[in-house]
Amino acid sequence: MIGKIIKGISGFYYVESEQTIYECKARGIFRNRNEKPLVGDFVEFKIVSEDDKKGNIERILDRKSLLKRPEVSNVDQALIVFSSIDPFPDIHLLNRFLVSMEYAKVKPYICINKDDLKKEENIPKIFKSTPYKVLILSVKENRGLSDLKELLNGKTTALSGPSGVGKSSIINKISGKELMEVGDISRKIKRGKNTTRHTFLITLWENTYILDTPGFLNLDVPDIEKEDLQYLFPEFNEFIGQCRFRGCLHKKEPNCAIKEAAFEGKIAEERYDDYVVFLDEILGRKKF
Ligand code: GDP
Ligand code: ZN
Numbered sequence: 001m002i003g004k005i006i007k008g009i010s011g012f013y014y015v016e017s018e019q020t021i022y023e024c025k026a027r028g029i030f031r032n033r034n035e036k037p038l039v040g041d042f043v044e045f046k047i048v049s050e051d052d053k054k055g056n057i058e059r060i061l062d063r064k065s066l067l068k069r070p071e072v073s074n075v076d077q078a079l080i081v082f083s084s085i086d087p088f089p090d091i092h093l094l095n096r097f098l099v100s101m102e103y104a105k106v107k108p109y110i111c112i113n114k115d116d117l118k119k120e121e122n123i124p125k126i127f128k129s130t131p132y133k134v135l136i137l138s139v140k141e142n143r144g145l146s147d148l149k150e151l152l153n154g155k156t157t158a159l160s161g162p163s164g165v166g167k168s169s170i171i172n173k174i175s176g177k178e179l180m181e182v183g184d185i186s187r188k189i190k191r192g193k194n195t196t197r198h199t200f201l202i203t204l205w206e207n208t209y210i211l212d213t214p215g216f217l218n219l220d221v222p223d224i225e226k227e228d229l230q231y232l233f234p235e236f237n238e239f240i241g242q243c244r245f246r247g248c249l250h251k252k253e254p255n256c257a258i259k260e261a262a263f264e265g266k267i268a269e270e271r272y273d274d275y276v277v278f279l280d281e282i283l284g285r286k287k288f
Contacts, residue, residue: 001045002017004201006202008199012025015045041060041074072199074156078106081160081165082112083114083164084118091123095270096221102231109132109151113170114140116140126268129266130268135151152174168181171204227247243255250272
């Protein structure tokens with residue numbers, strides 16, 4: 001049998017296959033080979049008991065991708081959800097998220113919910129010159145959800161975004177199930193503090209999964225060389241190599257093509273400014 005690991009708790013792996021979840025153990029060969037099954041893995045497993053839904057994992061199929069924190073395999077794409085109001089979107093946080101997904105080579109999508117309360121005009125404008133798609137939603141008025149459904153279909157998507165923006169509402173609405181708890185922020189924060197959270201996938205429908213983890217929001221600027229940051233801003237690409245100085249970091253150097261593009265509005269100011277903030281973070285790191 002082939003299935004997908006949707007959860008792993010103290011040596012047990014919960015493998016979903018044909019709408020059934022099997023509690024599986026991993027065979028000793030994995031330990032010997034220093035290999036560990038991960039949430040997200042597609043695995044070959046043998047059923048030990050059909051009555052008790054128990055099995056043994058025999059083999060891990062090749063991984064398409066691997067996220068580090070948390071460690072999850074085969075994530076196809078990432079969705080960051082903000083709301084236009086209550087809470088207001090934080091563009092710096094968004095840029096951090098995008099940089100971190102570029103680094104992980106996971107394709108990010110931006111989603112703005114609560115369009116019924118307020119129209120968000122800034123973010124679509126800022127991201128017009130980037131390859132990032134911005135989806136506008138209102139769960140309340142049932143708008144934008146079919147596009148989102150299509151985007152998620154058949155994929156494993158890492159879901160991220162601040163508390164209170166409507167992530168749970170979105171997931172429940174598009175799945176037609178009560179998969180996540182909708183509620184006021186304070187209660188959810190309290191609950192989050194009191195429980196140890198395991199990484200797990202939520203099954204939306206066939207072959208379609210959501211990775212929901214607040215731990216995902218470890219948004220330190222990746223541990224990279226200062227020259228590599230520019231490549232994590234995809235809209236910079238067409239201007240790279242046109243600066244006067246080789247090795248230009250696009251900060252204080254004269255005749256910088258990136259700065260000129262930002263000045264002319266070909267690169268959004270809000271993106272360029274965060275590039276400089278992140279660059280300073282990298283420059284300020286101690287190297288031992
Ligand atoms: P989460 O913390 O991101 O999972 O957010 P929730 O799904 O729990 O939603 C937080 C609050 O926002 C709840 O009171 C929802 O009813 C409300 N909410 C969610 N989506 C919308 C929307 O599209 N419009 C409006 N006006 N409220 C929404
Ligand atoms: Zn430059």
